[in-house]
Amino acid sequence: MISITLPDGSIEEYARGVTAGEITIDIEGRKHDCVAADVDGIEVDFSTILTSDCTLIPISAFTDEGIHILRHSAAHLLAQAVVELYPDAKPTIGPAVDRGFYYDFANLDGFSESDLKPVQKKMHEIARKNHQVERVECTEDELSQMFASNPYKMEIINDKLEDGAGSTIYRQGEFFDLCLGPHVPTTAKLMHVRLTSVSSAFWRGDQSNEQLTRIYGLVEPSKHALKETMAAIEEAKKRDHRKLGKDLQLFHVDEDVGPGLILWTPRGAVIRTCLQNFISEHLTRQGYHQVFTPHIGKLDLYRKSGHFPYYQDSQYPPLVEKDMMIKLADEGCTCGELANLMEAGDIEGYMLKPMNCPHHIKIYSSQARSYRDLPLRLAEFGTVYRWEQSGEISGLTRVRGFTQDDAHLFVTEDQIADEVLGCIELVEVIFKALGMSDFRVRVGLRDPDSSKYVGESAKWDLAEEACRKAADSLGINWSEEAGEAAFYGPKIDFIVKDVIGREWQLGTVQVDYNLPERFDLQYKGNDGEMHRPVMIHRAPFGSMERFCGVLIEHFAGKFPTWLAPTQVHILTISEKQVDYGNKVYSRLKSVGIRAEIDDGDDTIGKKIRTHRKFQPAYMLIIGDDEVESETVSIRARNGDQSAGVSLEKFISELLREIDEKCALPSLVQPTE
RNA sequence: GCCACCAUGGCUUAGCGGUAUAGCACCUCAUUGGUAAUGAGGAGGUCGCGAGUUCAAUUCUCGCUGGUGGCUCCA
Numbered sequence: 236m237i238s239i240t241l242p243d244g245s246i247e248e249y250a251r252g253v254t255a256g257e258i259t260i261d262i263e264g265r266k267h268d269c270v271a272a273d274v275d276g277i278e279v280d281f282s283t284i285l286t287s288d289c290t291l292i293p294i295s296a297f298t299d300e301g302i303h304i305l306r307h308s309a310a311h312l313l314a315q316a317v318v319e320l321y322p323d324a325k326p327t328i329g330p331a332v333d334r335g336f337y338y339d340f341a342n343l344d345g346f347s348e349s350d351l352k353p354v355q356k357k358m359h360e361i362a363r364k365n366h367q368v369e370r371v372e373c374t375e376d377e378l379s380q381m382f383a384s385n386p387y388k389m390e391i392i393n394d395k396l397e398d399g400a401g402s403t404i405y406r407q408g409e410f411f412d413l414c415l416g417p418h419v420p421t422t423a424k425l426m427h428v429r430l431t432s433v434s435s436a437f438w439r440g441d442q443s444n445e446q447l448t449r450i451y452g453l454v455e456p457s458k459h460a461l462k463e464t465m466a467a468i469e470e471a472k473k474r475d476h477r478k479l480g481k482d483l484q485l486f487h488v489d490e491d492v493g494p495g496l497i498l499w500t501p502r503g504a505v506i507r508t509c510l511q512n513f514i515s516e517h518l519t520r521q522g523y524h525q526v527f528t529p530h531i532g533k534l535d536l537y538r539k540s541g542h543f544p545y546y547q548d549s550q551y552p553p554l555v556e557k558d559m560m561i562k563l564a565d566e567g568c569t570c571g572e573l574a575n576l577m578e579a580g581d582i583e584g585y586m587l588k589p590m591n592c593p594h595h596i597k598i599y600s601s602q603a604r605s606y607r608d609l610p611l612r613l614a615e616f617g618t619v620y621r622w623e624q625s626g627e628i629s630g631l632t633r634v635r636g637f638t639q640d641d642a643h644l645f646v647t648e649d650q651i652a653d654e655v656l657g658c659i660e661l662v663e664v665i666f667k668a669l670g671m672s673d674f675r676v677r678v679g680l681r682d683p684d685s686s687k688y689v690g691e692s693a694k695w696d697l698a699e700e701a702c703r704k705a706a707d708s709l710g711i712n713w714s715e716e717a718g719e720a721a722f723y724g725p726k727i728d729f730i731v732k733d734v735i736g737r738e739w740q741l742g743t744v745q746v747d748y749n750l751p752e753r754f755d756l757q758y759k760g761n762d763g764e765m766h767r768p769v770m771i772h773r774a775p776f777g778s779m780e781r782f783c784g785v786l787i788e789h790f791a792g793k794f795p796t797w798l799a800p801t802q803v804h805i806l807t808i809s810e811k812q813v814d815y816g817n818k819v820y821s822r823l824k825s826v827g828i829r830a831e832i833d834d835g836d837d838t839i840g841k842k843i844r845t846h847r848k849f850q851p852a853y854m855l856i857i858g859d860d861e862v863e864s865e866t867v868s869i870r871a872r873n874g875d876q877s878a879g880v881s882l883e884k885f886i887s888e889l890l891r892e893i894d895e896k897c898a899l900p901s902l903v904q905p906t907e
Numbered sequence: 908g909c910c911a912c913c914a915u916g917g918c919u920u921a922g923c924g925g926u927a928u929a930g931c932a933c934c935u936c937a938u939u940g941g942u943a944a945u946g947a948g949g950a951g952g953u954c955g956c957g958a959g960u961u962c963a964a965u966u967c968u969c970g971c972u973g974g975u976g977g978c979u980c981c982a
Contacts, residue, residue, distance in 0.1 A: 347911055434977030435910030442979050490973050624908055809939040844943045858941055
């Protein structure tokens with residue numbers, strides 16, 4: 236007999252050789268929703284035979300661990316269905332991911348979304364057969380035999396297995412796959428699957444490797460859960476900033492202008508302007524100086540900074556001077572030769588700036604600096620251009636031209652810690668003001684095994700410590716990631732998720748020893764000697780475009796009053812109130828409130844419906860009663876109403892709400 | 908850049924080898940209406956661009972442009 240400690244702390248005696256699944260049934264009953272068990276902290280299959288005392292906790296499919304196992308098993312089910320329908324297809328890898336699972340196949344060229352239905356049907360069919368999912372220990376020789384016809388599996392066997400060590404496969408019906416497990420006990424647990432999309436991927440994520448067909452899917456423990464997940468995805472799509480951007484007329488991207496180049500339309504420009512003003516207030520408070528610099532600079536500048544040619548692939552082509560262009564053309568210069576001449580520095584030209592730092596550096600070095608000037612904080616809403624790959628461009632979050640709320644701080648080494656802290660605080664203030672709490676913080680440190688970093692190791696230690704301290708001061712969880720540092724110094728990134736679950740880096744603070752070196756920046760210390768400053772790059776929003784994109788989704792288009800493109804829409808009930816309506820309109824405009832008036836001849840119900848589309852914080856309904864009493868009837872965005880409010884009271888409260896940057900419209904108390 | 912898919916008036920969309928639907932928006936008229944669509948009428952599209960097949964292409968084929976989902980990369 237062996238003693239099993241159960242989740243409730245009790246200890247039960249079982250015959251040696253009892254399985255994890257049998258104990259689970261004892262604990263949870265026959266109709267349990269568990270998929271595996273945790274035995275002494277290790278996830279195991281139900282078929283696992285227990286031979287010694289242990290602690291056992293069944294893993295429910297409704298837990299994070301459980302759904303992960305479910306997803307992984309669903310990936311196997313997918314592979315089984317695909318090879319049954321497409322015998323030539325070769326399964327490669329198929330892991331569980333954040334929101335579901337995928338499986339990559341070789342020899343499945345031309346597979347399209349319309350092919351998903353039959354595969355999904357096949358998956359249901361197999362699931363219904365209730366195949367036992369069986370774990371089988373195999374020697375390396377056996378594995379080599381079984382997977383001989385699949386070079387991808389063979390590569391894994393050869394690379395991942397230690398010589399001579401075997402591994403396990405999981406078998407369900409005819410199908411088997413190389414896998415460590417654990418898995419669900421039977422395919423019947425996988426009834427609630429839905430295949431979602433097809434895309435391509437490269438073997439082992441390397442673009443030089445063979446291209447594979449990737450199929451994505453969802454799986455849930457119950458029909459209800461699947462339905463909820465599908466509904467949540469639909470809901471998320473409605474918040475997509477690309478859709479809302481169009482509906483709310485916030486921005487436009489025009490084919491004739493170019494992909495990834497944002498045209499801010501008036502309503503969207505309001506949001507951006509408000510955010511920039513918000514930042515500007517803090518810049519003044521924190522002792523920054525705002526500067527303006529041009530959109531282009533000489534090629535040589537970027538040769539010196541290292542942006543050219545290192546990042547040539549992600550830049551717009553340089554602008555070559557006209558006379559030089561004509562001369563080269565006369566000489567029959569090829570594009571390849573031109574590129575070489577540029578790289579070698581034999582040709583001068585200009586470049587759209589990929590970063591603002593070189594220009595700010597030139598402002599620093601335009602004067603002799605002393606330690607008394609430091610820290611020197613130069614800020615600019617600087618627009619930069621980067622040649623993102625065509626397939627990467629998307630909405631506002633990945634663009635080719637964007638404006639950074641950029642700043643460069645030139646500091647002494649002693650000042651790094653304080654200044655990084657100041658930058659972090661700014662990011663924190665902004666995120667708080669906007670109610671963005673769902674973000675993670677990553678401190679990017681150097682990879683100790685890599686030689687790509689510049690600067691002395693002792694300085695790095697100091698800078699990394701400063702970043703850690705600053706992150707600590709946030710009082711929230713942050714993670715350290717080795718190898719995520721910029722080549723010139725460590726950094727702190729603020730990463731948020733969009734509605735589809737994709738992560739975007741927004742705010743960033745970076746410590747830089749490299750550029751001051753490259754540009755030979757100096758200041759005179761109080762010791763009379765020349766010293767080299769350190770630079771801190773920081774952008775609390777990151778890019779105005781990306782930040783606004785995420786913000787649109789964060790608020791689902793319902794912006795707080797201080798950011799709302801239009802704050803108040805005035806709707807008259809009939810033409811009898813047009814004069815008073817316009818008086819209200821003028822009054823609101825005169826105190827700087829963004830207002831619109833609809834004095835057309837639609838019914839009031841229709842007007843509300845029409846204007847709701849633009850999500851103003853408030854609508855004011857103007858009828859005979861309001862005209863008579865010089866009041867307004869307020870309708871908040873959520874439908875709450877408050878009639879008979881004096882116009883001046885409304886205005887003063889609205890101005891307070893705007894001034895305090897309230898997260899939600901608060902002028903109308905919910906009716907009881 | 909790669910794979911798959913998509914492109915029809917401002918928006919959402921039907922359709923098909925014989926130059927095209929409908930709704931919303933827009934304009935006109937009637938209506939003067941109290942908190943999520945008043946009624947009637949009208950105008951608006953060389954069906955993304957370029958070639959090819961065909962008597963005939965929005966529809967089929969190829970190329971291009973742009974978009975979507977991923978992969979890759981992001982100083």
